[in-house]
Amino acid sequence: MKVRIALRIVEWTSLPLLLFAGLMVISGYGLTSEAARNASLGLLTFSRSQTIHLSRLIKLGFVSLLLLHTYTGTEVLGEKLRVGGRKRLASVVEYGVIAFLIYVGWITLNGEFGG
Amino acid sequence: MKKELFALFVLILLILGTYGLKGQGGNSSTQSPVSKQRADFIEITGFVERPYNITYEELEALPSKSVTAELYCVDSPNLPRKSGTWIGVPLRVLLERAGVKEGAYKIAFYAEDGYTTDLYVEDVMNNKSIIVAYELNGKPIKPRLVVPGRWGYKWIKGLTKIRLVNYNFKGTWESAGYPDEAYIEGPTQRGAS
Numbered sequence: 001m002k003v004r005i006a007l008r009i010v011e012w013t014s015l016p017l018l019l020f021a022g023l024m025v026i027s028g029y030g031l032t033s034e035a036a037r038n039a040s041l042g043l044l045t046f047s048r049s050q051t052i053h054l055s056r057l058i059k060l061g062f063v064s065l066l067l068l069h070t071y072t073g074t075e076v077l078g079e080k081l082r083v084g085g086r087k088r089l090a091s092v093v094e095y096g097v098i099a100f101l102i103y104v105g106w107i108t109l110n111g112e113f114g115g
Numbered sequence: 116m117k118k119e120l121f122a123l124f125v126l127i128l129l130i131l132g133t134y135g136l137k138g139q140g141g142n143s144s145t146q147s148p149v150s151k152q153r154a155d156f157i158e159i160t161g162f163v164e165r166p167y168n169i170t171y172e173e174l175e176a177l178p179s180k181s182v183t184a185e186l187y188c189v190d191s192p193n194l195p196r197k198s199g200t201w202i203g204v205p206l207r208v209l210l211e212r213a214g215v216k217e218g219a220y221k222i223a224f225y226a227e228d229g230y231t232t233d234l235y236v237e238d239v240m241n242n243k244s245i246i247v248a249y250e251l252n253g254k255p256i257k258p259r260l261v262v263p264g265r266w267g268y269k270w271i272k273g274l275t276k277i278r279l280v281n282y283n284f285k286g287t288w289e290s291a292g293y294p295d296e297a298y299i300e301g302p303t304q305r306g307a308s
Contacts, residue, residue: 031189032292046293047300050192095121102125110133 003079006072013069020062027052056112063108067101074098157209157247157258161223161278164214174258175249177204182244184263186270187299189288201261203248206239206277215240215279223284224260225276232271232286233295234262236279247274265297 029036030049037044052058074097081090157174160166181202185195210222219236239245248261259272268288289295 034292034294036292047192050189054190054192094118098118098122099125102122103129106126106129106133 001072001075003076006075006079009072010069010076013065013072017062017065017069020058020065023052023058024062060108060112063104067105070097071101157274158276158278159209159213160276161280162216162219163210163279164216165212167213169209171249171258174204174247177208179203180205180243180246182246182248182261182263184244184261186261186267188267189293192299196267197251199252201246201248201259202250203246203258203261205243206234206245206247206260207243209247209277210236210239210279213279218281219279220281221279221284223276223278223280224271224274224286225278226271227257227273227275230271230273230287232260232269233284233289234269262297264299266293266299268293269297 026036026040026044027049030040030044031046031053037046037049074094078090078094081087081093156168156170158166158168179202181200183200185198187194188196206222215236222234222236222239224232224234234245244261244263246261248256248259250256257272258274260270260274262269268286271286285295289297
C-alpha cells in the first residue's frame with residue numbers, strides 16, 4: 001500500500017474511530033460501574049449502556065475502523081522505520097500487527113456470527 | 116505479496132486451532148471436575164434459626180409452584196435465553212423452614228461453579244414467584260433460581276448454598292457493577308404468570 005494513501009486513511013478514520021471507541025469505553029463502564037453511571041450526569045443508565053455496548057453496528061463499526069486505522073498506521077510507521085534504516089524492526093512491527101489484527105477480526109467474526 | 120501470504124497463514128492457523136480444538140474436546144463447555152464432585156443438596160444457612168441441608172429429592176417432595184417466565188441475559192436483551200414453565204419450590208418456603216432471624220438483610224446464593232448472586236430478604240418474602248426450580252418444560256434441571264422480571268444474572272443455576280446475611284452481600288456480577296435490583300426495563304420487561 002502506498003504510504004500516501006495509508007496516511008490519508010489514517011487521517012480520515014481517526015475521528016470516527018474516536019467516536020466509536022469512546023462509545024464502547026463509556027458504555028462499557030456504564031454497564032459495569034455504578035460510580036461511572038453516577039458520574040455521567042444522568043446520560044448513562046444501565047439499559048442505555050447495554051443498548052450502545054451491544055449494538056452490532058457499533059461493535060462492527062468500531063472493529064472495522066480499528067483494523068483499518070491500525071493497519072494503515074502501521075504501514076506508515078513501517079515506511080518511516082525503513083527510511084531510517086531499521087528494516088528489521090519495521091518487518092517485526094508490521095507482521096506482528098497483522099497477526100494481532102487478524103486475531104482480533106477472527107474473534108469478532110466468531111463473536112458476532114458464530115452462534 | 117509476503118504480507119498477504121503471512122496473513123493467510125495466520126488465518127489458517129486460527130481456523131485449524133479453533134475447529135481442531137473443538138474436535139478434541141477443547142470446548143470450554145465441557146463439564147469441569149469440580150461440577151462432577153458436587154453434592155446433591157442445597158445448604159440453607161447463615162442468619163436463620165435452623166440451618167439445614169435439603170437434598171434434591173426432598174426439594175422435589177415439597178409443595179411445588181409452577182411459574183411461566185422467560186430468562187433474559189444482559190448480552191442478548193431481546194432474545195429469551197430460556198423460556199417456558201418452571202416448576203419448583205418458592206424460595207420463601209425454604210427460608211420459612213429455616214426460620215429467618217431478625218436482622219437478616221440479604222440472601223447470598225452460591226453455585227457449584229463458584230458463581231454467586233444475591234437478593235434482598237424482603238423481596239423474596241413478598242414474592243411467591245421466586246422459586247428454586249428443578250424442572251423446565253417437563254424436563255428435570257439442576258436447581259436453579261427463577262426470578263421473573265429480573266436479568267439472568269439473578270437466575271443462578273447449580274445452586275448449592277443459600278446463606279442469609281445481615282450485610283450488603285453482592286454477587287459476582289453485582290460486585291462488578293451490574294445493578295443489584297436487576298429489574299428488566301423496557302420492551303423485554305416481563306413478569307411471571
